[in-house]
Amino acid sequence: MPSDRPVAALSAADFMAATDRLLTPAELEAALRRVGAERYHMHHPFHRLMNAGGLTRGQMQAWALNRYCYQAAIPRKDAIILSRSDDPAFRREWRKRIVDHDGPADGEHGGEKDGGIKRWLKLAEGVGLDVDRVVSQRYALPATRFAVGAYLDLVASSSMLVAVASSLTELFSPIAIGERVPAMLARYDYITEETLSYFTPRLHQAPRDAEHALALVTAWADTPDKQRDAIGALITKCDILWAMLDALHFAYVEPGLVPPGAFRPAGTD
Numbered sequence: 001m002p003s004d005r006p007v008a009a010l011s012a013a014d015f016m017a018a019t020d021r022l023l024t025p026a027e028l029e030a031a032l033r034r035v036g037a038e039r040y041h042m043h044h045p046f047h048r049l050m051n052a053g054g055l056t057r058g059q060m061q062a063w064a065l066n067r068y069c070y071q072a073a074i075p076r077k078d079a080i081i082l083s084r085s086d087d088p089a090f091r092r093e094w095r096k097r098i099v100d101h102d103g104p105a106d107g108e109h110g111g112e113k114d115g116g117i118k119r120w121l122k123l124a125e126g127v128g129l130d131v132d133r134v135v136s137q138r139y140a141l142p143a144t145r146f147a148v149g150a151y152l153d154l155v156a157s158s159s160m161l162v163a164v165a166s167s168l169t170e171l172f173s174p175i176a177i178g179e180r181v182p183a184m185l186a187r188y189d190y191i192t193e194e195t196l197s198y199f200t201p202r203l204h205q206a207p208r209d210a211e212h213a214l215a216l217v218t219a220w221a222d223t224p225d226k227q228r229d230a231i232g233a234l235i236t237k238c239d240i241l242w243a244m245l246d247a248l249h250f251a252y253v254e255p256g257l258v259p260p261g262a263f264r265p266a267g268t269d
C-alpha cells in the first residue's frame with residue numbers, strides 16, 4: 001500500500017494497514033470521517049427500513065426498547081471517562097455530557113429541564129411501550145446488553161485516547177437524526193414532534209461534544225500507532241452500534257427469531 005495515497009481515499013480497513021507515517025490533523029480527521037461514511041449505523045438496513053416507513057409498530061417498539069439500554073449506559077460511560085482524567089479542564093467539559101442525559105440537579109445550570117434518559121422514555125411511551133418495562137431493561141435482546149457492555153468495557157480498559165475517540169460517532173449522529181426525524185414524522189401517523197423531542201437538543205449537543213473530542217483526539221494522537229488506535233476505536237464503536245441493529249433485524253424483521261424472554265410485540269405470541 002503506497003503511503004502517499006490521499007488518506008481520504010482509503011477504506012477504513014486499508015487505512016489500518018497503511019498508517020506507516022504520521023498523518024496531519026486534517027488527514028486524521030478525514031480518515032475518521034471516512035470510517036463514518038463507510039460504517040456508521042445510519043447505513044444499516046434496519047435504519048433504512050425505518051426511514052422508508054417500513055417498520056411495523058411492534059418493530060418500532062423493539063427499536064425504542066433496545067435503544068433505551070444504550071441511552072441509559074451513556075452517562076455511566078461518560079462517568080467512567082471522567083473518573084479516569086486528572087485534568088479539571090477536561091472534566092469540566094466532559095461532565096456536560098452527563099448532565100445532558102441525566103438532567104440538571106435543582107439549581108444547577110443546564111440547557112434542558114429533562115435529561116436525555118427521561119426524553120427517551122417519552123419517545124418509548126409515545127410509540128406505545130410501558131415505561132416500567134423499558135426501564136427494567138429485562139426485555140432487551142441479549143446482543144443489546146452485550147454490545148452496551150462492550151462499550152462500557154472499552155472505555156474502562158483502553159487508553160484515554162481510545163475512550164475519547166470511541167465517542168466520535170457523534171460526528172455523524174446529526175446527519176442520521178436529520179434524516180430520521182422528518183422521515184418518522186412523515187411516515188408513521190402515531191409519531192408526533194413531541195414523541196421525538198429527544199432528538200432536538202442532540203442537534204446542538206452532539207456537534208459540541210464531537211468538536212471537543214475531535215480536537216483532543218487529533219492533539220493526542222501524535223504517533224502513527226496512536227492514530228491507528230484512534231481509527232480503530234471509532235471502527236469498534238461503529239461495530240457496536242451495527243451489532244445492535246443486526247440483532248434487532250434478526251429478531252424482529254427477518255428471520256424473526258426472538259430470543260427467549262425478549263420483548264414480543266403485541267399480537268405476535
Ligand SMILES: O=C(O)c1cc(C(=O)O)c2c(n1)C(=O)C(=O)c1cc(C(=O)O)[nH]c1-2
Binds near residue numbers: 074
Ligand atoms: O440517534 C443516533 O443515531 C445516535 C447515535 C449515537 C452514536 O453515534 O453513538 C449517539 C446518539 N444518538 C445519542 O443520542 C447520544 O446521546 C450519544 C452519545 C454517544 C456517545 O458515544 O457518547 N453516542 C450517541
